[in-house]
Amino acid sequence: MRTARRLVLLGAVVTAALGGCSPAPAASGPAAPGPVASTAPVVPTSVSTAAAPTTAAPATTPAPPTPAPPAAAPIVLLDPGHNGRNSQDLAAINKPVSDGRGGTKPCNSTGTATNAGYPEHAFTFDVATRVRQKLVAAGVRVVMTRPDDNGVGPCVDVRGRAAARAGAAVAVSIHADGSAAGNSGFHVAYSDPPLNAVQAGPAHVLGTAVRDAMRTGGFRVSDYIGRDGLSPRRDLAGLSLATVPTVLVECANMRNAAEAALVSSAAGRQRYADAIAAGILAFLRTR
Numbered sequence: 001m002r003t004a005r006r007l008v009l010l011g012a013v014v015t016a017a018l019g020g021c022s023p024a025p026a027a028s029g030p031a032a033p034g035p036v037a038s039t040a041p042v043v044p045t046s047v048s049t050a051a052a053p054t055t056a057a058p059a060t061t062p063a064p065p066t067p068a069p070p071a072a073a074p075i076v077l078l079d080p081g082h083n084g085r086n087s088q089d090l091a092a093i094n095k096p097v098s099d100g101r102g103g104t105k106p107c108n109s110t111g112t113a114t115n116a117g118y119p120e121h122a123f124t125f126d127v128a129t130r131v132r133q134k135l136v137a138a139g140v141r142v143v144m145t146r147p148d149d150n151g152v153g154p155c156v157d158v159r160g161r162a163a164a165r166a167g168a169a170v171a172v173s174i175h176a177d178g179s180a181a182g183n184s185g186f187h188v189a190y191s192d193p194p195l196n197a198v199q200a201g202p203a204h205v206l207g208t209a210v211r212d213a214m215r216t217g218g219f220r221v222s223d224y225i226g227r228d229g230l231s232p233r234r235d236l237a238g239l240s241l242a243t244v245p246t247v248l249v250e251c252a253n254m255r256n257a258a259e260a261a262l263v264s265s266a267a268g269r270q271r272y273a274d275a276i277a278a279g280i281l282a283f284l285r286t287r
Helices: 002-009 120-137 156-166 202-216 257-263 266-284
Strands: 075-080 096-098 104-106 141-144 170-177 187-191 230-233 246-253
Touching (some): 075 156, 096 156, 120 141, 156 170, 187 202, 202 266, 246 266, 257 266
Parallel strands (some): 170 246, 187 230
Antiparallel strands (some): 187 246
């Protein structure tokens, strides 16, 4: 759209998200559904308030206060995968929900972790927060599917519908994989076969933009899944339910020693955030 192109020239741009990954090496955990989180300090309307775990939660980067962008700025939905207390409520995260293709799948999962124990849920929230900061600085309004890393859920069907509910122009789900130690690289997943015109066209353009930005950021494409950094998926509810351009980024294989070191460092997470934000902004410039 020409109006969106004018917003980009003013420095206003947007992003989107949804998805799922390999199971964690530790005990799996549940997640209760919870709708979309709001902008700035994001606040979802339905997240479990189970008692805090006895072990200390991994440190994550908090989202600092930022000036609200203009109301006319585009909206990007960011979906940091999983959640910090999913393992505290297995009944909730194992509850069957719509998979977007006529079947069901579990509400959520605990995600994976490095062999040293750094969890995917902490990685995804930290990276999403950093992406949010980059986008807001560029004049984009950002909505996140969860406000912190201390809750349960939301379910994957809620995440999949969140972008449309928020009026977002794009959605990006942020994850990390848990594959065999010898596998490495990132991949960007999109819904295939497509269930609507957005999934058939714009989602591919978004996926390519994010893939290209990841490459420019120095990340290697996956050597074990997908092709040339892109991966068609029919099994991810967040992608199947999407009605706005949506992709899921598996940033790295957390079981690979070199990539585990990268995702576990603040500098590494900033590199991932810079690349994802750049891909989103590049896509917005085409609108």
